[in-house]
Amino acid sequence: MTESGKETPHSPLTRSPLLEMQDIGISFGGVPALRSANLSVAAGEVHALIGQNGAGKSTMIKILTGAYRRGSGSVRFEGREIDFRTPKQAREAGISTIYQEINLVPFRSVAENIFLGREPRRFGLIDWRAVQQRAAALLESFGLQIDVKKPIGRYSTAIQQMVALARAVSSDAKMVIMDESTSSLDEREVELLFTVVRKLRDDGRAVIFVSHRLDELYALCDRVTVMRDGQTVAQSTMADMDKLQLVTRMLGRTLAAVVQDDAEAREANLARRGKQMISATQLGAHPKVSDVSLEVHAGEAVGLAGLLGSGRTETMRLMFGADPLERGSLSIGGETVALKSPQDAISRGLAYLTEDRKAEGIVPELSVRDNLTLVCLRTLAKNGVVDVKKQQAIVDRFIASLGIKLRSADQPIRELSGGNQQKVLLARWLAAEPSLLLLDEPTRGIDVGAKADVAKIVRELRDAGLAVLLSASELEELTAVADRAVVIRDGRTVAELNGADMSETAIMDAIAYGSDGHSQLAEAAQTANAAHIEDALEGDRHGA
């Protein structure tokens, strides 16, 4: 670790911390998920907790709320040492969590949802009038006037979030944890929600706010804790940390560590690339994609970069016909197409490796053989009967060529390791002989060795003339494979970085600021001169 958790903010806490989590450690099956993680939150502040997938944010929250028991370290809440065994204990102590998938009861009224389990009673019966009056009053104090007798499911997600907040407030929560609360809201709704959050803060409650939208963090939060690889890597006030620093800390790259030696190879590759395979122009579909344009040629690997929730997956799904396109146009092999379904895309030579291997990739109970030949099965059938010999030949070929480790092709795929499952899924698409691969986080959740294998396979496929579009949260993995990168942010293409222009720094720059402005930084990055970058950063800090 280059940075340590000791890099504490310049501005000391003005209030005594309400919550103090120190040196938290926890392991799952011998694999440490958290190692000496710290989090300190004061009453009356909105505290941002950020980090990539797997950085340990959710684990930290789960320990705090009693869903997991910590392995080591201490948690102090209101000055007392605590150790919640169940989420209920945490709730009773005044810690309330609002999840992305809101845990409200959709068919019950707004009022019922707010007082669920704590209904005011009269003569042993629920006093419905009191329930409704108190609920309405509570929501009005948020500036929200809605019919509290209507089922909550009829209202928008933003209102549901606010009802969840109201529920937390009515139960006298001292601390509210908001986990990705804004990810499905549009700008206006976010603003509405923020008003309520600020009100909570001004009432002296603490809010822990988890989000990947940088602009939101700066608009709302007072302080920030950055996590990476199960550790706290930075704690600071938002004012003392600019966006680039934030992204840098999150992604774990120091600006000086920029490597440029691949630049020539990339340029050579781009010079060699073939004809355009797919071109997306101003794609849009509510709510995640608003304006994405990109093209991929044969024989090149294009990286789709952006933070979590920036619209990478949604863009790929649009390109694959898995979701309906609302705006923009798509052309495959020079011909403008309107894809009706994935089947359409497949017949045009597309392949799409999904990000969520478990939910959208493997058929867990079926054998490796059946999983591997899922896409090409159609071509293996003669008069509706599957040619088992041909099928086995394909399975054997890919198991050998991709180095898939298994006991037998009859084994259910769920028994394989993540890396081997991913190779089977890759083989599933390759067996259909596609000309364009859409790979969404192909290295997610697999071990280092398998990551290297997958990267090698992708490079070989590109060299064999396939067009590849891939995304990865780890910039290092993206730049290791991609010849150029398209950066998206909040559903918009903000930069396209070609060959030598592409570096982790340049990508982070684009993620943090978008394409306009701060070209100074990009220039500094190109020279790969640490001093220049630090200078640029200095300048930027003063500018901000």
Next chain:
Amino acid sequence: MALKLHTESLHTEPRLGETAQQMTAAPPASAATTVRKWRHLAMQREVIVLLAMVLFNLIFTPHFWSLQTFNVNMTQVVTIVIVGIGMTLVVATGGIDLSVGASMAISGALAPMLFLNIAGPGGIALAFVLPVLAAALCGVFNGLLVTRLSVQPIVATLVLFIAGRGIAQVVTDGSLQAFNTPAFQWIALGKVAGVPFQVLLMLALVVLFAWVVRKTLFGQYLLITGGNEKAAYLCGVPTATVKLIAYTLCAALAGLAGLISISVNSSSDANVVGLGVELDAIAAVAVGGTALTGGKAYIGGTLIGALIIQLLRYTLLAHGIPDAAALVVKAGIIVAAVYVQRRSR
């Protein structure tokens, strides 16, 4: 008595297990992987239970070893198994079909109207074809509700569960149609080498659909759709069509079962044909080892499941336990089967 049956089956289990294992291990043992073993073990469990029950009856039930007893027990399960085959397909997609009894009633109501009114072999032929097609149409209706309108299968098929029998009564004016048409009834009453034709038909369908599930594109798509529908869709599997076909086949098979049912009784009463068969079929599917969550389809298992339930009932009746009590035991067996399934996940 029930207790005795229990201990007996416990005693016989290991011995039978050994022989069953020797039989399944006959192909190259080295190629036997955990999957195969597991699948066989899962299947074996039901086979062992069935064999244990047969053995028990051989020892304790007089006159059990006779062609007549065999025929009685087999003919009792024919309609349940034929409906159960279709049900297995639907359950494999992660769905369920409550309307099979109604499909049987519709088909059973239509057939006599055809062969009683149209003379000659033409009428008989039409009486076989049209009612099954009418039942298949019910399946198309179910399938469209499930795929196009995304109605939950249990609700979608509840529509025809309620309305289907009404349709059959409207068609027949609610009257019972009695008949004596050997040419038509041969499907149920005919015998080949001493074995009822309906039993042979049932066995043929079991073999056919077991093959369909294992070897055909449709069979594979069925398991994939039920195993992970999202993944199947993203891989270009026509999931909606697959489900539609499953519901259609299920209803068509129920239609065929309806024809057998009225032939056995020499009469068709829209109020009675196929009454409660949906529950027997689902029970057979569950006891047969097909997960109700989808992604699996053991056609052979459904046959064995139906036989287990039937033999249990027969055993209890043969030993003087009233049918009402037998129902409770039947329920117990279903609970046990589902419990074992959950544990082995």
